[in-house]
Amino acid sequence: MNWRSLFNRFWAIAGAVSVRTKIMGIVLGLVVLLGLGITLQVRAALTHAMTAQLEEQSGSIGHDLAARSSDLILLNDLTALHRLLEETLENNANVRYAFILDAQGYVVVSTFGDEMPVGLLEIHTAEARDHHDTIVIQTNEGLVWDTAVPILEGWAGVVRVGLSDAAMQRVLATVTTQLLLVTVLVSLIGISAASLLTWVLTRPILDLVRATKQVAVGDFSPRLRRWADDEIGDLADAFNQMTEELGRTDELRREREALRRQLLERVIATQEDERRRIARELHDSTSQTLTSLLVGLRLIETACRDCPARGRVSDLRDLAAQTLEEVHNISMQLRPRVLDDLGLAAALERLVAEWQARQKILADVIIHTGEERLPGEIETALYRIVQETLTNVARHARAKSVSVLVERRGQAVVAVVEDDGVGFDVLAAHANGRLGLLGMRERAELLGGSLTVESAPGRGTSVFVEIPLRPES
Amino acid sequence: MKARTLIICLLYLAACAPLPQVEVSGYVNLEDLQPLQPSTAEVRPLRVAVAAVISPKGTVESYTALLDYLGQRLNRPVQLIQRRTYLEINDLIANGDADLAFVCTSAYIVGSEQFGMELLVAPQVEGETVYYSYLIVPADSPAESMEDLRGKVFAFTDPISLSGRVYPTYLVQQLGETPETFFGRYFFTYSHDQAIYAVAHDLADGAAVDSLVYDYMLARDPSLAERTRIIHRSPPFGIPPVVVGPSADPQLRSDLRTLFLNMHQSPEGRLALEAIGVDRFVVIPDSAYDDARLLVEQVNLPIP
Numbered sequence: 093m094n095w096r097s098l099f100n101r102f103w104a105i106a107g108a109v110s111v112r113t114k115i116m117g118i119v120l121g122l123v124v125l126l127g128l129g130i131t132l133q134v135r136a137a138l139t140h141a142m143t144a145q146l147e148e149q150s151g152s153i154g155h156d157l158a159a160r161s162s163d164l165i166l167l168n169d170l171t172a173l174h175r176l177l178e179e180t181l182e183n184n185a186n187v188r189y190a191f192i193l194d195a196q197g198y199v200v201v202s203t204f205g206d207e208m209p210v211g212l213l214e215i216h217t218a219e220a221r222d223h224h225d226t227i228v229i230q231t232n233e234g235l236v237w238d239t240a241v242p243i244l245e246g247w248a249g250v251v252r253v254g255l256s257d258a259a260m261q262r263v264l265a266t267v268t269t270q271l272l273l274v275t276v277l278v279s280l281i282g283i284s285a286a287s288l289l290t291w292v293l294t295r296p297i298l299d300l301v302r303a304t305k306q307v308a309v310g311d312f313s314p315r316l317r318r319w320a321d322d323e324i325g326d327l328a329d330a331f332n333q334m335t336e337e338l339g340r341t342d343e344l345r346r347e348r349e350a351l352r353r354q355l356l357e358r359v360i361a362t363q364e365d366e367r368r369r370i371a372r373e374l375h376d377s378t379s380q381t382l383t384s385l386l387v388g389l390r391l392i393e394t395a396c397r398d399c400p401a402r403g404r405v406s407d408l409r410d411l412a413a414q415t416l417e418e419v420h421n422i423s424m425q426l427r428p429r430v431l432d433d434l435g436l437a438a439a440l441e442r443l444v445a446e447w448q449a450r451q452k453i454l455a456d457v458i459i460h461t462g463e464e465r466l467p468g469e470i471e472t473a474l475y476r477i478v479q480e481t482l483t484n485v486a487r488h489a490r491a492k493s494v495s496v497l498v499e500r501r502g503q504a505v506v507a508v509v510e511d512d513g514v515g516f517d518v519l520a521a522h523a524n525g526r527l528g529l530l531g532m533r534e535r536a537e538l539l540g541g542s543l544t545v546e547s548a549p550g551r552g553t554s555v556f557v558e559i560p561l562r563p564e565s
Numbered sequence: 566m567k568a569r570t571l572i573i574c575l576l577y578l579a580a581c582a583p584l585p586q587v588e589v590s591g592y593v594n595l596e597d598l599q600p601l602q603p604s605t606a607e608v609r610p611l612r613v614a615v616a617a618v619i620s621p622k623g624t625v626e627s628y629t630a631l632l633d634y635l636g637q638r639l640n641r642p643v644q645l646i647q648r649r650t651y652l653e654i655n656d657l658i659a660n661g662d663a664d665l666a667f668v669c670t671s672a673y674i675v676g677s678e679q680f681g682m683e684l685l686v687a688p689q690v691e692g693e694t695v696y697y698s699y700l701i702v703p704a705d706s707p708a709e710s711m712e713d714l715r716g717k718v719f720a721f722t723d724p725i726s727l728s729g730r731v732y733p734t735y736l737v738q739q740l741g742e743t744p745e746t747f748f749g750r751y752f753f754t755y756s757h758d759q760a761i762y763a764v765a766h767d768l769a770d771g772a773a774v775d776s777l778v779y780d781y782m783l784a785r786d787p788s789l790a791e792r793t794r795i796i797h798r799s800p801p802f803g804i805p806p807v808v809v810g811p812s813a814d815p816q817l818r819s820d821l822r823t824l825f826l827n828m829h830q831s832p833e834g835r836l837a838l839e840a841i842g843v844d845r846f847v848v849i850p851d852s853a854y855d856d857a858r859l860l861v862e863q864v865n866l867p868i869p
Binding site: 162167207211229 | 569587588589590591592593594595596597598599600601603617620621622624625629645646647648649
């Protein structure tokens with residue numbers, strides 16, 4: 093229905109203004125409504141009363157004239173009659189005209205002199221013989237109450253007197269103006285009072301809005317003042333309670349987060365230590381032993397050129413060499429010595445070269461990390477991330493080429509690994525909880541950095557890592 | 566729903582404060598003036614003048630029946646003319662502005678002498694064709710004669726009235742004085758019923774009035790008897806006559822005389838006679854007014 097949409101539109105506008113404007117609008121609206129209502133009512137009542145009075149006055153002046161003029165008419169004393177009319181006009185502000193007709197209806201004497209407004213005689217024909225008759229005429233000067241009074245029951249003639257409402261209209265206009273002025277004055281006072289009222293009401297509300305915004309961005313410190321013992325005061329108390337609780341919860345969360353981080357760091361560190369220990373162990377101890385074995389077998393091979401067991405010794409030598417290489421690889425995989433000794437650049441070059449040889453996928457590496465070595469945990473993290481990424485590429489990507497880029501950018505180190513493989517749905521991978529990806533991200537975030545994976549089916553994969561050089565963890 | 570209730574409230578408000586509905590009969594432009602048309606009389610009416618013996622309103626009440634009778638018998642409209650003073654009536658007759666007049670005795674005396682006012686008929690009241698001047702005082706006044714009204718307030722009627730001015734002046738002159746020296750204050754009421762009113766309401770200490778008027782008013786309002794008292798009655802004078810002018814149409818004069826003389830013979834005529842307190846009209850000779858003439862001469866008032 094059209095009214096509903098109109099109402100909705102109205103509320104959309106009216107509801108959008110501030111509480112202050114709403115309250116002032118209501119106050120103003122009420123005052124204006126009251127003022128206008130009273131003005132109309134008073135004006136109507138006044139008009140009614142004054143009209144009745146005017147009508148009565150018309151009758152009484154007419155009767156007075158009739159009584160005083162009867163003898164004068166009978167005696168045909170025109171001078172006195174004229175003076176009578178003039179005096180009547182003078183002494184009564186509302187009288188606009190008066191004239192006297194004889195028994196035949198001819199004008200004996202008139203305030204219009206020798207003339208008469210067209211139609212004035214005919215418009216009122218007094219039928220009544222024993223009492224007066226009043227009609228209302230519309231004239232160019234407003235309304236006129238015209239009374240006809242028979243003189244000596246019409247035997248001597250008729251008095252006609254007309255009272256205009258000009259004075260009455262002036263009074264009405266004055267009163268109306270005054271009432272409207274009072275309305276305006278009270279409106280102004282009302283606006284001031286409403287302003288004060290809204291300030292008192294909205295002050296605590298504005299405080300609440302401000303405090304809530306602060307809490308929204310994580311600041312749980314604001315507390316509200318209880319301005320009054322009303323519902324808004326209760327709201328302030330509830331807000332304070334809630335904020336305190338939130339603050340406490342947030343505190344707990346932070347602590348837990350810190351603990352978790354610590355734990356993770358420790359786990360990773362422990363893991364790296366372990367790996368280092370095992371790698372070293374393998375390298376120092378197991379490799380040495382195997383090398384010794386190789387040397388011994390070589391000696392046997394050299395010493396026994398014609399022995400029937402030469403072939404077997406040769407096989408054994410191959411086996412030992414193979415084992416040595418495997419041990420070497422394991423050791424490398426676990427923790428490349430070169431990472432600790434020469435740094436990330438050298439380690440990555442070695443890693444990529446060996447990966448390329450092993451996987452038969454084209455891989456190139458560009459490293460611009462500068463002269464200085466990066467902090468140890470950053471080098472480890474970056475190495476592990478690149479290592480994990482290459483493993484994923486080998487396992488899933490079916491790529492033809494991979495590029496690895498590590499460079500220092502500003503106050504951070506950036507690593508990018510791109511392949512031209514089949515890509516994958518990153519969101520799906522997250523949903524499935526592929527730990528490899530999560531683990532890489534965790535490592536980066538522990539150091540205050542970030543890891544982003546961009547990929548889409550058919551469009552290859554890019555892993556983008558950024559770690560700040562002054563970690564803010 | 567909210568909008569609907571709002572509209573209903575507004576309508577209610579509007580109904581509470583109605584603008585007054587004034588029924589307007591028409592429109593006139595008060596600035597649009599037109600010269601007045603002079604009155605056109607189709608048939609010239611019979612103009613009858615009545616002297617101000619009683620108040621104009623009283624005259625209208627009393628003479629309407631008689632005038633209607635005349636108009637009906639003559640088959641022409643009759644117009645009643647009144648004037649404030651006796652002499653004005655005389656002028657009307659003299660100029661031919663009135664065809665017939667009921668005048669006071671002194672007015673006839675003056676008129677007949679000055680311009681030939683003619684006696685047509687005279688009324689007969691209680692068998693007589695004479696009247697008197699009554700000297701009246703308030704009922705509670707101790708005065709017994711004109712002598713006792715020395716220094717008091719006196720009410721005259723018309724300046725040339727025989728019963729209302731000439732005779733009381735005669736009484737004062739008999740005491741060797743003039744009204745100016747004798748009375749404390751005097752004023753003119755211009756009609757006998759007003760003079761009686763003045764005495765009855767203690768506005769004057771004494772007055773002299775037409776006996777016919779006094780008796781007529783007493784019959785109408787008996788409470789007058791409680792408020793006034795007659796302390797002196799004059800000798801008889803010729804009764805106020807009905808007159809015509811010297812240039813009156815002889816035929817009209819004759820018709821009128823006949824009408825008046827036969828008035829008492831018809832019911833409408835009798836009603837008209839009763840209204841003015843007259844038994845019938847008769848013809849009397851001019852000599853009936855000689856006594857009055859003598860008095861007027863003797864008193865010798867300046868005729869205005």
